[in-house]
Structures are given as structure tokens and as C-alpha cells.
Amino acid sequence: MSETWTVLIVGSGGREHALSHAYEKSPRVGKIIVTPGNDFMQWNRKKETIVDKNSKLNDAQSILAIAQKYKPDIVDVAQDDALAAGTVDLLQKNGFSTFGPTKNAARLEWDKKWSREFMTRNKIPTPEYRYFSDRNEAKKYVNATYQKKPNTLLYIKATGLCAGKGALKTTNKNEAYANIDAMKNFGEAGKVFLIEEGIVGEEFSYYAISDGKNYNLFQSARDHKTVFDGDEGAQTGGMGTVSPARITKGNEQTIEEKQIRPVIEGMLGEGNQYVGIVYLGGILSNGKINTIEYNSRWGDPEAQVVVPGIQNDYAEMVWACIHGELEKIKLVQDDKTRVCVVGASKGYPGDYSSVKGKQILGLEEATKMNGVTIFGAGMAQKEGKWVANGGRLFNVVGEGKDVNEARMRAYDAIKKISIEGNNLHYRKDIALREIPL
Ligand code: GLY
Numbered sequence: 001m002s003e004t005w006t007v008l009i010v011g012s013g014g015r016e017h018a019l020s021h022a023y024e025k026s027p028r029v030g031k032i033i034v035t036p037g038n039d040f041m042q043w044n045r046k047k048e049t050i051v052d053k054n055s056k057l058n059d060a061q062s063i064l065a066i067a068q069k070y071k072p073d074i075v076d077v078a079q080d081d082a083l084a085a086g087t088v089d090l091l092q093k094n095g096f097s098t099f100g101p102t103k104n105a106a107r108l109e110w111d112k113k114w115s116r117e118f119m120t121r122n123k124i125p126t127p128e129y130r131y132f133s134d135r136n137e138a139k140k141y142v143n144a145t146y147q148k149k150p151n152t153l154l155y156i157k158a159t160g161l162c163a164g165k166g167a168l169k170t171t172n173k174n175e176a177y178a179n180i181d182a183m184k185n186f187g188e189a190g191k192v193f194l195i196e197e198g199i200v201g202e203e204f205s206y207y208a209i210s211d212g213k214n215y216n217l218f219q220s221a222r223d224h225k226t227v228f229d230g231d232e233g234a235q236t237g238g239m240g241t242v243s244p245a246r247i248t249k250g251n252e253q254t255i256e257e258k259q260i261r262p263v264i265e266g267m268l269g270e271g272n273q274y275v276g277i278v279y280l281g282g283i284l285s286n287g288k289i290n291t292i293e294y295n296s297r298w299g300d301p302e303a304q305v306v307v308p309g310i311q312n313d314y315a316e317m318v319w320a321c322i323h324g325e326l327e328k329i330k331l332v333q334d335d336k337t338r339v340c341v342v343g344a345s346k347g348y349p350g351d352y353s354s355v356k357g358k359q360i361l362g363l364e365e366a367t368k369m370n371g372v373t374i375f376g377a378g379m380a381q382k383e384g385k386w387v388a389n390g391g392r393l394f395n396v397v398g399e400g401k402d403v404n405e406a407r408m409r410a411y412d413a414i415k416k417i418s419i420e421g422n423n424l425h426y427r428k429d430i431a432l433r434e435i436p437l
Helices: 014-025 060-070 080-084 087-093 112-121 135-148 173-190 252-269 303-309 314-322 363-367 403-414
Strands: 005-011 029-036 048-051 074-077 129-132 154-158 167-170 193-197 202-211 215-217 226-228 232-235 240-243 275-285 288-295 337-345 372-376 379-382 385-388 392-400
Touching: 005 014, 005 060, 014 029, 014 303, 014 314, 014 372, 014 392, 029 060, 060 087, 074 087, 074 314, 080 087, 112 129, 112 193, 112 288, 129 135, 135 154, 135 173, 135 193, 154 173, 167 173, 173 193, 202 252, 202 314, 215 252, 240 303, 252 275, 252 288, 275 314, 303 337, 303 392, 337 403, 363 372, 372 403, 392 403
Parallel strands: 005 029, 005 074, 029 048
Antiparallel strands: 129 193, 154 167, 154 193, 202 215, 202 275, 226 232, 240 337, 275 288, 337 392, 372 392, 379 385
């Protein structure tokens, strides 16, 4: 091992950019590689940071080739497709110290049927669910459900990975039929689908880091999943976040006992030791917790508001997990509130192709504002200019002593940013519900 560590981060969005800042803060880390990354990650860095685009997230061999090129001391596989592709298994087999769940352990996310069955086996709160591969059988089931109880809230959910867009809200028979038919649009991921009881309540998420036996629980967060204000419009990968989430206050212990510890212990007990980040998507309904889903990595854009609050040396914490020594590390987090507002191409999550290549203005000015950090996602640098290169483009994070200050900083900063032709979209109500009445 060299005197300072080289860290390779696998992923390309704001989450990986936020992780690269956490690694950069570690005195142990000398160099950071991100693959496939995005151009903004290389800009304005304190330590050598290389973006190597020569990998595909669903192609573990291409990521192995990057690892062989840079010989990192730590590889952090932070992205879901890469985990589902067995990247951790392949890199470990080739001798790399790799952080993240193996393909079998990451099944918690990439096979939502298996995940629900795991919750049932391990007595983790879960809504009622059924699974189907035959769409006619599924229609018979919803027909009977709506006959018994019209307007029942259901979610029809692809069991594979769908970039956060695979759960379709359903409130009547016609919608249910259309959503069952829509499962074919998800290809392999929608071949088997779940029909789940919809829970009405306040959503939250929690993140734990684990070495397979021990874990540390980070601050809670809250995502804003739909594209428009007031939770209207289509589902997205996430339009903004806040941490901590007010509604988790007072429920921390129950959540840990019922929804976090049983995952680490259940996985270990089933011979599927879970090393990596566990992401709990939870919901609080009439004072009771329930589970929407588990994911096998940090949320995006939740990492952008939780990771900056970690005061420990993140590289050391990850190293301890890889070596089964997390119990030696006591987690320290700051007490700031952070709000992240996602800047997206107008049209996202639908067709935003006309925005590709348009210039993003004002980023550098916004970055200089007090208490503001900007993480890049679907953007690129062309002839010295920042241009749109995806749906979710960048994340503006404001931090402050409370939610009012954090929100004000994030929104003051994003107001400085525009895309030529008035092509920037962002929600105006991120974290609004967090403000105490
Ligand atoms: N923000 C939701 C996710 O990362 O899955």
C-alpha cells in the first residue's frame, strides 16, 4: 500500500460527488478516481481527482479494468446497477479491497420480491403484498380487491431496478389495469411485479454503514420523489432532500430495532453477510412505522445531505467495514440541517432531449456562496462551458443551523443558476413541510 490511499468510487451522480468530498477530507487519502463520473467532479478540487469515463455501471468487467489501471487501495461501489452486476464480487476476487454488498447481499434492492420475503422472514414491518408474472392473474386480483373496497390505495411495483421510477400509485381498477400493463415497459425488471398495499403517511429514509456484524446509523433524510411541487406529477429519482427528517424524531429507537438491526442480523443469519450501506425507505402512518423498501447503497440525492454531516474520517470508516472492524469506530455527526434542491432539465423525467448540450450558467458564482455546496450529476464540460447532459443535472446543497437557514441558502444559490432558453426546472417546495408550524 502507498503512503496515502487512492480511492476509486464507482458511480456518476451527485451521490458519488458527495462521497468524493468525504474521502477528500480524509488525511489518509491522496488521490480519488471516479468512474464513470461526471466532469464537474474534477472541478475545484483540493486533491488530485480523476474522472475516468471508460466504464459502464452494469458491466463489472469494465470497472475491473479501471481498478487494474489505477490500483486503488479502496474501491467504493456506490451505485445500484454496479452492485447488481456483481462488481463487488469480481473486484474482491481480483484482490481489491472493495466496499459494498456482494451481488447476493445487494438482492435486498435488485429483487424486490426477494426483499419483501426477507422482511417477512425476519419480522420486519411490511405492507401486505402479492407478486405476479401473469398480467391476467394480476388483473383478476385487483378486480376482486376493488370490488370489495373501491378506491383502495395500491402500488404496482416492478421487482427489478428502475432508477426509482418502478412503483406506480394506483387508486382504482382502470388505473390498476393500466399500471399492470405498464410493467412490460420495464423489460426484465417488470417481468415479475408486486402488488402492494399502499400506506398513507410521512416518508423518511435512514442509512446504516455495516461491516456485516456491527453497524452505525446515520442521520435520517426525506426525499421529494415527484417532479412538481405539492408531490404532483411523475416519479423521479428524487428532486430534493432534507436531513434530518423531522418526523423521525422520537422514533429513532423503534426504527433501529425493527428496521435496521434485523437487516444486518437477518442477512448474517442467512449466510449473506451485508457489508456496505443499508438504505431504509420507511413510512410513518398513524404513529406506526412501515417499510417501503430497502436499497443497497446511499440514496441520491439523500447522500448529498447526510454524508457532509459525518465528522469521522470516512475512508477509515469504510476501511474498518471492509476489515470487519467497525466496532472500533464511534460515529460522530454534526448538528446542522442540510437541504438539497435538484436542478433538472425541463421535461425530465419525460423527454428532455432538446435540453442536451445547452449551457448551464451561474454555477461558479453559486458555488462561492456561504454554506452552499454544488454536486454535479448529468452535466458535462464542453469548450470550457458547463452543459446539460442528462435529466437530473446538479444538486445545490444549503446548510444551516436549522431548516429555514439551510433552505434559504439552497434557494438563494439555485436562483443564480439558469440554462439557456429557460430550460432549468426545480421544485420550489423542498423541505417546506419540515418547517415547524
Ligand atoms: N432518492 C431515491 C433513491 O436513491 O433511490
